[in-house]
Structure formats: C-alpha cells, structure tokens
Amino acid sequence: MALDEIELPHGAELTEQRTGGNMLCFDVCPSADRRYVVDAEQQEFIEHLRGELRAAGYDLEDATEPDALTTELQDRRLYITGRVEPREDGPGVDVRLRAVSAG
DSSP states (O other): OGGGGSOOOTTOEEEEEEEEOOTTOSSSOOEEEEEEEESSOHHHHHHHHHHHHHHTTOEEEOOSSTTEEEEEEGGGTEEEEEEEEEOSSSSSEEEEEEEEEOO
16 A cells, blocks of 8 residues: 555554455446554645655656645655644544545
C-alpha cells in the first residue's frame, strides 16, 4: 500500500483506517484513508512529511493552503493527499492521509 511507504515519526498513533473503492474504478477507484495523531509541531511535521514523500519518489504540487499537501506519482497512477492540522484536544498534530488509485 502506498501509505506504507511514508515513515512517520516514532510515536505516531494510527487512530483511524478505511479502504474503499472498486478495482475496476466503476464508481470510485480504490482508496485508503488513514488518520494519525503525531506529537510534533505542525510546520515541523509538514516538512517531515514532504521529505518522506519526496524520498518515496513523489512529486509535490504546490498546496493551496499552507497546511495541505497534494502529491501524485504518475507512473503508479496514484494520488496521495494529506492534511496536517493542530490538535484541538492536546499537543501535536492531527494528520489525515488519503491514497487514491487513478485506475
């Protein structure tokens, strides 16, 4: 799974994981969603995540929001999007990653 290529800092806690879609992309292409809680500052973690995505061979596009990441790996026809936001209920950041096959 593409999200397994992204190494998160030690102590990152997976709080939610979902998969969906259809291998033939009839209605929706295959996708995976993961949500983590990470004990890190927002900008520090965004830079870490950008480095991990680049190391895995992804080309990062410019994000329209400073806390959003969008990337695509064309040779695998896969898109990964991410959002990193400060946690509302404690220190650290809330991280949401989504990988979608383009068919």
